[in-house]
Amino acid sequence: MGRAPCCDKANVKRGPWSPEEDAKLKSYIEKNGTGGNWITLPHKIGLKRCGKSCRLRWLNYLRPNIKHGGFTEDEDNLICSLYINIGSRWSIIAAQLPGRTDNDIKNYWNTRLKKKLFGRPRRNQYPHPPQPVAPPPDFSNPANPLCDEAAQNSLTNISIDMPPIEEKFPYDAPCFPSTLTNLKNTPLVSDFHAISGVLANDFQGYDEIPEDIMYQMPQKLEVLDSTFSVVDDMVNSSTTTSAVSHESTSWGDMNCPFYPSALSTYEVCQRKMSQEWEVLLGYSE
DNA sequence: AAATCCACCAACCGCTTATAT
DNA sequence: CATATAAGCGGTTGGTGGATT
Incomplete structure (x- = not known):
């Protein structure tokens, strides 16, 4: 046997994240960390999102010290x-x-x-x-x-x-x-x-x-x-x-x-x- | 003013690798 | 060891808004 299923594909939200979803995810991770398990994270917070989607949102947008746009010549x-x-x-x-x-x-x-x-x-x-x-x-x-x-x-x-x-x-x-x-x-x-x-x-x-x-x-x-x-x-x-x-x-x-x-x-x-x-x-x- | 084009970028898809059972 | 899924990664898509015709 392998691991438990990742998420209920038919019952997860997809598409752009709302500010409320962002706030929930950000505040939870800042307080508790990811716990090394993205799959269980959305259930703990009460987000109807796939863990994979949460991970991407955090890494690419919500985590601290992210710079968007304005690339310098050196970069x-x-x-x-x-x-x-x-x-x-x-x-x-x-x-x-x-x-x-x-x-x-x-x-x-x-x-x-x-x-x-x-x-x-x-x-x-x-x-x-x-x-x-x-x-x-x-x-x-x-x-x-x-x-x-x-x-x-x-x-x-x-x-x-x-x-x-x-x-x-x-x-x-x-x-x-x-x-x-x-x-x-x-x-x-x-x-x-x-x-x-x-x-x-x-x-x-x-x-x-x-x-x-x-x-x-x-x-x-x-x-x-x-x-x-x-x-x-x-x-x-x-x-x-x-x-x-x-x-x-x-x-x-x-x-x-x-x-x-x-x-x-x-x-x-x-x-x-x-x-x-x-x-x-x-x-x- | 409307239609079309184009650039941008967030998010998803699918593949590979790592790892839990 | 075999199997199945999680994690991670790069490629691609599709929505949005500004520029152009």
């Missing part, structure tokens, strides 16, 4: 950067924005941010696909909320959770020489891996890449490029101090410690993207 940038890194994992994104709910962020993304970033191109706009707007995450800035330990662990775990790149992507995966293992676990490098992985996965398994993925490509490639530049600087300073002979490490330089793998990923994605844009916009078959 916009953080949401965009996180979305590009980890996709639509709204609860994780919401955890980085105090006072914001996953539902609010999801709505905000779907109705405004997505359009702001990836407005659908008109056919005569090619060869200038949507331009990136948000900067990549700046992990060197202490003001960045992602700099706290929990957030960094969160991002690190996210990149670890991703499918192994070599199994999902036919091209070279980013890699790091053993002399640079001290850099391997920094957030920036995790970030670089994560973005590369996202790009690789985006291209995997499609004969034709869906439009929605295509619209995100310029942004993702820009972030990859920017992130690489910072990692590149770190490598330069690291190798300089350890007296390892090391030339310039620009994108086109074969002496870059993780060239050609990283460059390969970038260039293959870039090339593939250009081809797909041409097909998408009717410039080639």
Whole structure:
């Protein structure tokens, strides 16, 4: 046997909450807490609502310190950067924005941010696909909320959770020489891996890449490029101090410690993207 | 002034994971 | 261990109100 039934589906109210219902739920939870059981809560209060509905109402609207609307530029940038890194994992994104709910962020993304970033191109706009707007995450800035330990662990775990790149992507995966293992676990490098992985996965398994993925490509490639530049600087300073002979490490330089793998990923994605844009916009078959 | 369009967002739906029995 | 439900999550819907035609 399992648990008792959740609620009498035929006998619960649905739709918008009245102020009276809100007041009942809010005052009860503030005094007694949820008791760890949402299903019995409405019965205790005398609300003809499903426990699931009560939970949603509390989490998204009634609980203290909830902020609605008025997203700041910083919040916009953080949401965009996180979305590009980890996709639509709204609860994780919401955890980085105090006072914001996953539902609010999801709505905000779907109705405004997505359009702001990836407005659908008109056919005569090619060869200038949507331009990136948000900067990549700046992990060197202490003001960045992602700099706290929990957030960094969160991002690190996210990149670890991703499918192994070599199994999902036919091209070279980013890699790091053993002399640079001290850099391997920094957030920036995790970030670089994560973005590369996202790009690789985006291209995997499609004969034709869906439009929605295509619209995100310029942004993702820009972030990859920017992130690489910072990692590149770190490598330069690291190798300089350890007296390892090391030339310039620009994108086109074969002496870059993780060239050609990283460059390969970038260039293959870039090339593939250009081809797909041409097909998408009717410039080639 | 009326009709239509569009943006917004609260709430619901359905799926996956966790957990009680 | 198997089963059934709770909890949690992301996707989607539908009502509302303002803007535009």
